[in-house]
Amino acid sequence: MKQSDFPLSGQEAAGVARGGMQVSAPAPGWLRIEGVNKRFGAATVLDEITLDVRQGEFLCLLGPSGCGKTTLLRIIAGLEKQDGGVVLMGGRNIGVLPPAQRDYGIVFQSYALFPNLTVAENVAYALRLPRKEKAKRVAQLLEMVELDGKQECYPAQLSGGQQQRIALARALATSPSLLLLDEPLSALDAKVRENLRQELRALQRKLGITAIMVTHDQEEALAIADTIAVMAKGRIEQVGTPEQVYGSPRTRFVADFVGSANWLPVRLNEAGLATVGDISFGHDLPAGARTALAFCRPEDVRVEPHWTAGGSMTMTIVDRVDFLGGVRRGMLSLCADRSVQLIVDVPASEPGYDSLQPGQRVPVSIPPHRVRFFMEGAA
Numbered sequence: 001m002k003q004s005d006f007p008l009s010g011q012e013a014a015g016v017a018r019g020g021m022q023v024s025a026p027a028p029g030w031l032r033i034e035g036v037n038k039r040f041g042a043a044t045v046l047d048e049i050t051l052d053v054r055q056g057e058f059l060c061l062l063g064p065s066g067c068g069k070t071t072l073l074r075i076i077a078g079l080e081k082q083d084g085g086v087v088l089m090g091g092r093n094i095g096v097l098p099p100a101q102r103d104y105g106i107v108f109q110s111y112a113l114f115p116n117l118t119v120a121e122n123v124a125y126a127l128r129l130p131r132k133e134k135a136k137r138v139a140q141l142l143e144m145v146e147l148d149g150k151q152e153c154y155p156a157q158l159s160g161g162q163q164q165r166i167a168l169a170r171a172l173a174t175s176p177s178l179l180l181l182d183e184p185l186s187a188l189d190a191k192v193r194e195n196l197r198q199e200l201r202a203l204q205r206k207l208g209i210t211a212i213m214v215t216h217d218q219e220e221a222l223a224i225a226d227t228i229a230v231m232a233k234g235r236i237e238q239v240g241t242p243e244q245v246y247g248s249p250r251t252r253f254v255a256d257f258v259g260s261a262n263w264l265p266v267r268l269n270e271a272g273l274a275t276v277g278d279i280s281f282g283h284d285l286p287a288g289a290r291t292a293l294a295f296c297r298p299e300d301v302r303v304e305p306h307w308t309a310g311g312s313m314t315m316t317i318v319d320r321v322d323f324l325g326g327v328r329r330g331m332l333s334l335c336a337d338r339s340v341q342l343i344v345d346v347p348a349s350e351p352g353y354d355s356l357q358p359g360q361r362v363p364v365s366i367p368p369h370r371v372r373f374f375m376e377g378a379a
């Protein structure tokens with residue numbers, strides 16, 4: 001990663017200016033992916049991926065279409081062969097084993113159930129047990145996914161959400177150590193998707209199983225994961241908790257992909273303070289830098305009831321207001337420089353904000369401690 005990819009604020013900025021961040025190496029995970037590469041023809045799809053997953057952790061691989069998430073999951077599963085690097089599970093090099101000898105269950109977006117087999121036969125597919133024990137285990141698994149009584153149904157007789165629960169029961173049938181999930185909720189409608197997401201998380205916690213889920217949906221990843229690995233163009237941009245990747249993105253890509261972002265072009269004024277238009281953030285930029293991009297989230301911007309000149313407050317013009325349910329999203333521009341735009345989220349239920357109208361002038365403030373600086377031109 002280039003030095004300029006790091007956001008710069010306070011101590012961090014000082015650290016970078018002194019010649020690079022001091023990052024202590026994390027302890028290797030229970031599942032360790034080390035230096036994994038993959039090419040398809042001339043295209044590099046995975047570029048030196050290194051990732052550690054703790055036992056019992058729920059990790060989401062999050063990124064836009066084509067960034068290599070599914071390929072990485074398939075390499076862990078042994079459904080695709082890496083060109084370089086290793087995959088270790090509990091210290092064992094599973095990267096050289098065929099899929100059947102790796103200890104995992106997998107769920108795909110398309111359910112991948114056998115249409116000509118009953119629910120019970122689908123769930124029991126991988127079970128090598130005597131008949132009676134098999135029936136008992138199937139009943140137990142169906143109870144676990146709240147589909148007891150559906151043993152004799154065929155997949156086509158079930159809803160999408162129910163079919164995905166069956167696929168989950170089948171993946172868990174042999175009590176694997178690892179659960180791999182490839183966009184398992186993408187084909188479902190919003191309400192079913194949200195319910196199943198919560199149930200999946202509750203079940204994963206209850207069983208204590210390690211889970212890796214591929215998704216391109218940042219809201220889903222934020223809601224379900226212990227840890228998110230944000231990917232772009234075959235590389236990992238950041239690994240962190242949902243709070244870390246949302247609140248302290250390390251690259252501009254992560255800031256833009258996980259949630260909405262405000263980017264304000266700041267420059268040093270004569271007093272050495274970072275300013276944009278008539279706002280001053282009261283921060284020094286990193287040594288040597290005269291310009292940077294100030295980043296903050298829409299909910300960090302405050303619409304103020306009264307105008308006070310100076311500091312982190314500025315007068316803006318409301319260009320547009322969208323009602324998004326829980327929040328109203330205002331698109332504003334600075335009166336001092338109309339080319340600088342701000343996205344502002346205000347709680348829809350708060351009195352006063354429902355009267356925000358296009359063309360209106362409103363004072364807003366951006367608390368300096370909510371702002372992070374990125375070098376201009378960084379990825």
Ligand SMILES: Nc1ncnc2c1ncn2[C@@H]1O[C@H](COP(=O)(O)OP(=O)(O)OP(=O)(O)O)[C@@H](O)[C@H]1O
Pocket residue numbers: 040045063064065066067068069070071072216
């Ligand atoms: N078997 C294959 N042969 C050739 N190219 C492939 C193959 N599988 C994947 N790719 C290419 O590799 C890149 C990464 O694909 P991958 O499916 O891993 O991405 P992804 O992040 O999971 O995206 P999506 O969410 O769209 O599936 C894409 O450009 C894809 O077209």
